Amino acid sequence: MATVMKVNPTRMELSKLKKRLKTARRGHKLLKDKRDEMVKQFLELVRKNRELRASVEEKLKQVHTYFSVASATMSSQAVEEALICPKQEVTLENDTKNIMSVIVPRFEYSMTGSDSDIYSYGFVTTTAELDVAVGALSNILPQLVELAETEKSVQLLASEIEKTRRRVNALEHVMIPNLEVTVKSIVMKLDENERGNITRLMKVKDMMIAESRHESSV
């Protein structure tokens, strides 16, 4: 419920409040637009994330089965030994991107070592199953990085949308109604004063006329 603010009912306050009301309305409109656009971007990202997530999880599941097959064909130590010194190294360049003034990360990965030779082990002690597993995992790397990027963006955007939504609501349901009622009450009070003043003047005038009549009749 809108409440009248505690301010003095003066013309000065009235013009101040009117200015505030105007600013609040403008801010409300801007924030609302911001929120709408962010929601739009957010939904796009969520959709993308959903697709990526589904495909990555599907492929990772595959990779895990490949690895279990690989460890079935060779000893666990041998698998470990084969994997422990990778030939390629993934380095990450992290940049930031601005979505509706929300800073989100952008990841750019680069690999050292050649693409064609990802197998960090000799072929003597390992089985072909391990090659398949490593190859499959290597193929999902770009998607993994992209998934991380979109998921983080979704996270950051979500909290910003929530904040903006709160602000919009506070302006819409508290600030603006309060200002409106206060402005109205000040206007009414000023009008009332004005009317009181006029009646007083009329009364005084009557009294003066009555007095002058009385004097002339004497």
Added chain:
Amino acid sequence: MNRIACVGDRDSVRGFMAIGFEVHTADTLQEAEKTVRALADSENVYPIIFVTEEYYNGMKHLISAYAEKVVPAIISIPGKNGSQGTGLAAVKELTEKAIGADIALNS
């Protein structure tokens, strides 16, 4: 030089060694939590930290502490036991938080 880190139990994450991730194995949740905290606090060296779902679910409070920061991105990946739908559930939760309803599901 920024790297991608990966935390999980041995069987789930050892494959990532081969493609050049920095793999940290953890046998217990406490251990995993300690590792993730150390990785996340190490000043942007690990912008992406992958955590297996089993551990991810156990350390939600820790992860939410980094939710507002641009980096690191702590992302769940399915472990050797397959996906439990943690990743999708997290996004669903975020959608509900941001919009009030999970309307993206319908399209």
